[in-house]
Amino acid sequence: EDSFSADASHGALVVSSATHPGDIDVIDLGTGAMREVTRANPDIGTFALARMRSITWKSTDGLDVEGRLWLPAGYTPGTKLPLILCVHGGPAGDWDVGFRGINQVYTGLGWALLEPNVRGSSSYGDALLRGNMKDIGDGDYHDLMTGVDKLVADGIADPDHLAIRGWSYGGI
Numbered sequence: 001e002d003s004f005s006a007d008a009s010h011g012a013l014v015v016s017s018a019t020h021p022g023d024i025d026v027i028d029l030g031t032g033a034m035r036e037v038t039r040a041n042p043d044i045g046t047f048a049l050a051r052m053r054s055i056t057w058k059s060t061d062g063l064d065v066e067g068r069l070w071l072p073a074g075y076t077p078g079t080k081l082p083l084i085l086c087v088h089g090g091p092a093g094d095w096d097v098g099f100r101g102i103n104q105v106y107t108g109l110g111w112a113l114l115e116p117n118v119r120g121s122s123s124y125g126d127a128l129l130r131g132n133m134k135d136i137g138d139g140d141y142h143d144l145m146t147g148v149d150k151l152v153a154d155g156i157a158d159p160d161h162l163a164i165r166g167w168s169y170g171g172i
Contacts, residue, residue, distance in 0.1 A: 013037070017097060018070075019099070020099055021046070023037075023038045025037065049104060050070045050103055055067055055069070063143065067095065068114070069107050072107040080158040081156060081161075082163065084112070087168065087170030094117050095121075112156055116143055119139050
């Protein structure tokens with residue numbers, strides 16, 4: 001949770017990225033200057049970490065879908081990898097750009113991961129959030145599968161080695 005000083009001049013927040021686990025920073029709300037105050041994982045830079053990038057594709061009905069693609073640190077373009085399709089809970093959850101240790105484990109074992117933000121996901125506006133109302137398991141399913149199809153067509157995912165994981169809504 002973000003916090004603010006009593007005079008609203010400073011805030012505290014958790015800052016994370018695909019290659020940096022969350023640490024607490026203090027921000028001067030007047031200048032925007034940030035100062036890291038924790039260093040919970042000081043050795044993180046010594047590990048070969050996955051590369052994550054956002055990708056987009058068209059679903060079967062033309063909807064633009066965005067997701068996060070995680071690749072092993074030493075990935076060579078053109079190499080087909082086994083793929084794990086990761087389905088978030090909710091359905092109004094979403095995949096952000098923050099650090100996920102489990103993704104580092106899977107990519108370290110040679111897997112690619114796709115985290116689609118399908119219809120029903122938050123953080124993409126009201127229309128996408130409401131996009132699976134009265135339609136759970138149809139449009140969102142196509143959003144997922146067209147993402148996998150894209151990675152197969154792009155030569156990243158090996159179509160003979162596909163897996164899926166999810167929890168809550170993502171487990172159904």
